Amino acid sequence: MDIIDFANIPCTIGALEYLRNSDIGSNDLCTHVAFGSIRTTGKERVLEALQDGAIKYRRGNKPASEKELLAYPIARIIVSCINNNSLTKRYALAVAKSSYEYIKELKSAVLLKELAADFGINITPDARNVNVAMHFTDYIHHARVLHEPKWKLLNRTVQQGMLTISKNDLARLMEEAVRKKVESGLPHEVPQDIREALKPYINEVQEAINARASKQDFSRDGFSEVVPDCFPPCISSAIADVQANVNLSHTMRFAMTSFLLNIGMKPEKITEIFRASPDFREQDTNYQISHISGASGTTYTCPSCATMGTNGNCPCKAPACKKIEHPLVYYRRKVWIENKKQATRKIEPQKGGGQVDGIAN
Ligand code: SF4
Numbered sequence: 001m002d003i004i005d006f007a008n009i010p011c012t013i014g015a016l017e018y019l020r021n022s023d024i025g026s027n028d029l030c031t032h033v034a035f036g037s038i039r040t041t042g043k044e045r046v047l048e049a050l051q052d053g054a055i056k057y058r059r060g061n062k063p064a065s066e067k068e069l070l071a072y073p074i075a076r077i078i079v080s081c082i083n084n085n086s087l088t089k090r091y092a093l094a095v096a097k098s099s100y101e102y103i104k105e106l107k108s109a110v111l112l113k114e115l116a117a118d119f120g121i122n123i124t125p126d127a128r129n130v131n132v133a134m135h136f137t138d139y140i141h142h143a144r145v146l147h148e149p150k151w152k153l154l155n156r157t158v159q160q161g162m163l164t165i166s167k168n169d170l171a172r173l174m175e176e177a178v179r180k181k182v183e184s185g186l187p188h189e190v191p192q193d194i195r196e197a198l199k200p201y202i203n204e205v206q207e208a209i210n211a212r213a214s215k216q217d218f219s220r221d222g223f224s225e226v227v228p229d230c231f232p233p234c235i236s237s238a239i240a241d242v243q244a245n246v247n248l249s250h251t252m253r254f255a256m257t258s259f260l261l262n263i264g265m266k267p268e269k270i271t272e273i274f275r276a277s278p279d280f281r282e283q284d285t286n287y288q289i290s291h292i293s294g295a296s297g298t299t300y301t302c303p304s305c306a307t308m309g310t311n312g313n314c315p316c317k318a319p320a321c322k323k324i325e326h327p328l329v330y331y332r333r334k335v336w337i338e339n340k341k342q343a344t345r346k347i348e349p350q351k352g353g354g355q356v357d358g359i360a361n
Contacts, residue, residue, distance in 0.1 A: 007066070035070075047204075056098075080188045103171035119178070121134060121170075123170065179246075242274060
């Protein structure tokens, strides 16, 4: 692999090694005046991911590739400092989509094999470099999050543990591997002096996030009776996934929809949340929501934490999840705590002197 490959798939072991051996230290990259344009590039890639959900291809020659690769750690620092779940997922997905486009077009079978091996996938391309053979366990490991029927192992022919897929399908599997790898290391710790040095870039991205949020009006509108800040991690993470264009598993779609219905969100608002989903079909979504809400005679309740865990839908045991057995209990408790805090805040000024009301009047 060379610098052009590294710039196109910047999370490979080779790319990280290249960055480690670079003459430019990470501190200089973030602070030195000479590298201002690299910092700007890093910020622009984050903005592209946020606004377009994709990072455009600009890495056709060595100098352009070097700049893109050096901008990658800057982009990751910006994403880490902002520490917004939706931005993190959107950025990881944009890097992955850009990698997909590159892998799909790769002409060299040797390079394809090398790249796949970098992600732990052992492949054997055929003579024309159109299809590749791989062990079914590697296939399952990466395909299990893809929900279209064609990815089911049942729909592939397995012979002596091996199956054959097209190069395009391999690129799709590797897109998933890239997304996971980029996302898994984010957010990372950032020293205070680096945060300070990158403050203007971080602020610019934060402003873009705020502008998007107020346009989408997701955070408040339609939630009049419900409080998104009190959602448990499993539901917040599913919503962030949907907003970042990541496909949800069927079980997670069910859990998220039933949870939102159970806490009183309007079906139209739930449809709006799913609209960003890559496989969104309005009619199907509306049907599923109305089915879960009881149109067929059974009203469904969000699954318990135990079921969520079994289905791989519990992202963590956050401290607030301790002793929680149901996402709805988590939510109700948090709402109760928030309401109590607000009530205390309202009472406190009166304790300090009844003049506040008098002045306001
Ligand atoms: S413990 Fe329960 S509420 Fe918390 S994230 Fe897991 S499933 Fe959700």
